[in-house]
Amino acid sequence: MKIRVFETASQAGLYVATLMEQVILNRESPVLGLATGSTVLPCYKAFIQIANRGLDLSNTVTLNLDEYVGLDSYHEQSYCFFMEENLFSHLSVRPREIHVPFGVSENLSEECKRYDAIIAKYPIDLQLLGIGVNGHIGFNEPDSLLESHTHVVNLTSPTIQSNSRFFRDISQVPQQAITMGVQAILQSKQIVLMAFGEQKADIVARAVKGQVRTDIPASILQLHREVTLVLDEASASLLPN
């Protein structure tokens, strides 16, 4: 696992945006695995600048990690909306295909199968990840088992608590989400996990330097050959030198 520590989140975001650019320049049909949340914002901001200087995205496919159950794409807190608002609507050339799990499907288990078929069709070249304060990646929450395929997950209270900052009140945070499983994440050719701020320092240290455990889902990234951890000084502060 490579670890890159930057002074600020915006420097870190620029670095990750250039990794995305490299994938797009070097692959005929690039596939980017994307995430939502506060952590990826500096990266998307930098990527928009890079892309709009003439990067050709017309062959690129994107696949998002997850979506809340029950929120449609017009809901301001849906991840589909987040992606439009923070990335896609700012690009002068949109990716060829954009995929986000469909959180209002009437048949969620069919939706999970449909999403797995898309992942199988488009193997991910570069997967971006944030990390939850409880160690989740995507919405693979701490548990005694980690599911390999796309599935519906009951969100844990630390996640609901943490994500309530985006909703009017905590009762409005969906209790469930659809998430890619750990297999899709681990099958990505390259993974970049970003974490910023001191509130992530403890979980980053436990995920990276501790044992691989299902109650710290991000720790399974230790098993992947091509992972880069992109941190700011605060989130790196508990890592041993």
Ligand code: F6R
């Ligand atoms: C979002 C996702 C989550 C977030 C994580 C960190 O698509 O998959 O795992 O990356 O909850 O969220 P922030 O960045 O808001 O701290």
